Amino acid sequence: MSNPNTQALSDAGVSIWLDDLSRERLESGSLAALAAERNVVGVTTNPSIFAAALKNGHAYEGQVAQLAAAGADVEHAVFEITTDDVAAACDLFAPAAAATGGVDGRVSIEVDPRLARDTESTVAEAVKLHARVDRDNVLIKIPATVEGLEAISATLAAGISVNVTLIFSLERYRAVINAFVLGLEQARENGHDLSAIHSVASFFVSRVDTEIDKRLDAIGTDEAAALKGKAGLANARLAYQVYEELFSSERWKLLAEAGARPQRPLWASTGVKDPAYPDTLYVTGLVAAHVVNTMPEKTLEATADHGEVIGDTIAGTYGASEAVLDALAHLGIDYNEVVGLLEEEGLAKFEASWDELLEDVALALNSSKIGG
Template sequence: MTNATPTAQLSEAGVSIWLDDLSRGRLSSGGLQRLIDEKNVVGVTTNPSIFQAAITSGTDYDRKIAELASQGTGAEETIFEITTADVADACDLFAPIAAATKGIDGRVSIEVDPRLAWDTAGTIAEAKRLYKEVDKENVHIKIPATLEGLAAITAVLAEGISVNVTLIFSLTRYRAVINAFQTGLELAKDNGHDLAGIHSVASFFVSRVDTEIDKRLEKIGTEQAAALKGKAGLANARLAYQIYEEEFTTERWKLLADAGALPQRPLWASTGVKDPSLPDTLYVTGLVAPGVVNTMPEKTLEATFDHAEVTGDTIAGTYEEAHGVLTALEDLGISYDEVVSVLESEGLDKFVASWSELLADVEAALADARNVPAH
């Protein structure tokens, strides 16, 4: 690698760095532009928890909330207006990167209402509404990879809308996501859309796998269990990359690629390290490969920029070892299928809870602005 900064080295190795955060303050202060200029950030992802934190801390949104309160706007519509405005402005900020990369990077993601995660028709309608409101070519609509979400992913892509598939934990589900993506592109082609203009990433969550499995390993308490701590997250993600390599070299994919389609890139999400005994850049330096995205919370981005050791591709040649980790966990009685099911359920519950808190906080703020009690 060169003597460039670690984030520049990551970019050279084929990793797109996206920030896992967005707020009005980041946009208005120039802070987000600085991360683009100085730390190789080429995209942004959001989720309900991020917006809940942004809107309920500080005063950046007070004026807009007061304005909407005076118009009699309800809490849900207020959140819709605030979040889509932030995303649209971020899309404008990243537009030069989107133009330079032909839409591969420079993307900004906004998630459908998490309460719709089990509602296929509701998700499709909300995705179209978000896409229309943001009205930027470099927006990604985030749809959770629930069983009900798979059909929605296909339907939204078929409309020519770019999709970020989120909350993927399971390798089996990941194959289903890729199938949903390719089916969506086949339908988009039939519908007359230019496949080169449809972009997608598949967000594979990493650190939460270790959090759940390491908790179980600690309960087992043996030397064999201790030796597996902090290894499952990387193993799971590396095996996902193996699936990516397999599924995007098939005859089915070749037909789509010949028609102008671009692969659905793997995106490493939840890359902030939760266990202080593990290196704070573990899920960055351990998941370097061509054609991936790593979406980092700012703390992880700063750690990466400061001291990450980027040594090139750290996924190639690891598949046998990764399979061995998952096999060893099963041998200890830790069910992979149960773990990923728990993680999906908990992830959705967390987003729904954040959304509910946000609704309550915005309703209170609107009521305060109108000087009437919140219900």
Template sequence: MTTTPTADLSAAGVSIWLDDLSRERLNSGGFKRLIEDLNVVGVTTNPSIFAAALKNGDSYATQVGALAEAGADVDRAVFDITTHDVAQACDLFAAEAKRTDGADGRVSIEVDPRLSRDTAGTIAEAKRLHAKVQRTNVLIKIPATVEGLEAISETLAAGISVNVTLIFSLERYRAVINAFMIGLEQARENGHDLATIHSVASFFVSRVDAEIDARLDAVGSEEATALKGKAGLANARLAYQVFQEQFSSERWQVLEAAGANAQRPLWASTGVKDPNLPDTLYVAGLVAANVVNTMPEKTLDAMADHGVVEGDTITGSYAEAADVLDKLDALGVSYQEVVEKLETEGLDKFVTSWSELLETVQTALDAAKG
């Protein structure tokens, strides 16, 4: 009996989500191939994805025209357009959500990134997005900034499922898990059914290598060169170790007994940026049970074409992964400095993309007004 790499990936416990969404893709039926042939069971979005979709697609013209006629400002137009696409995608994946009791079949939409340092603003926006989409399989994305931690807890406490995004460091990941458990504890006190609440923690991978490899090039030694392309996998594998530890604790067992679902690790930024590295590196190298891998279509197609799944490639690798980080430290490559820089840059990129999105929609509104 023949199988495929993406089917093998799913069988190994990895949920495949697509890191892309556009109305053109929704209207063309393009998701059908991804679901049926490539085992895609969810979707993630971000400001960059929406900016590209709006800039390159003509399928938004009718809605933009109606919004212009109604006198909508650009912020309302962006809110209505993006939530419309996410609601449609949620409907498309509703059967998968039902089949998996809400674990998969998920579609993510991010709060306005300009609110990433505003706890109260993030909470309000998360609730507004959830109310607008009106689908049980939507995930509200909240960046894992220090200010975002309380927002994550409060949003979960309201019974809203959350995708925690932009995680780079193991220390912050532990804080995210704590915020998740606080949210569930509060949700239980608020009378919510914990079984209906789901969450993923999006741990970014390739950006870690991009930043650290540049620093290793600057070091220039043989030892430094030997470490290139290894930090991203090592960091993510140690994150999975944290996941295993935290979700076997007594605190978690109490929540699990009350019906709670574990917050699964999600591998994000899995498109390889260095052409010298295998294009399936951050997929085949991060296989384990109960994880999500959200891939850009190019990476998904590469995995489907020539990816090799060799079972669990995380469990049992922790000592080797820790050794990679220790060697980086010995070479003067500061892990803390790198992850702090990546968080700041990640937020800046999201805000820049959001500004591009606003500019694109404003131009379309102005054109529609004649």
């Protein structure tokens, strides 16, 4: 039986996806239980999630031993392990995908983050991941770097569904939507069924507050203190305004008439970093139709326990949200510099986690060879 708070969120038009995946979660039934009891209808992953899964569980030992015996190198082993988990999760959510025409029931897997500045290699990796998972409800995650924009269009043009990740700025979000529309226009030219191509745009929330709050603390005035914890929601709400604007354009209407579905905004980085803030801040404050909120389990459980869902909390906020960004600029906080820094830091974190994942798998492969 579903939880009343998560049910209310779903009823308000928010798709709940879990920001976590592991072999243990799949095999224990934990993920299936969250689908049944917490209205979870999708999963997102990233290098950090896979690194934690490999480090903290024993569920991979059998597969690692098989890969070691076959002489697999570490890159191949990581590819096999992560795509197997994603394929299994896709199977679990296949009924949700069927029930929603593929809108939900989605499971995301990210291209190697070391390729984020390499357009051609990103596209090649996206095609390879899509073929290996071989499920209609997989989403290939591509970072929204400048180089990633062309890769997003090319991947969509090949008929592959995409989760665009690491979006921080409104300007870049506009460019992401343009890349999405261009990709669908090319997909149509290539003869693909547009209704079968899906996409979400992952707009990061809490990291914006973390960085800007640090700068507000350094300013130290009452005016600065009054703005703490407001930038993340304001930025995301203005992103929804961009979504409404660009998906009502004449250019988009032509694609919609051909069966295309809009790229939904996805709220990512929704776990609160500052314990002074309500732990459901980036859930209850970002309720609107046609969005996804991907949550770590801690945030999901907080929502289920005490999240107050009162309906749409984005409509009517655009003026106040603009005022927040204007006030930050008045204090000398450079929006473009902040979001640029967050993109660089986000990529660096994913690359570090990927390196950690490679190291852990290398150690596991060597241990299996020695043990065997």
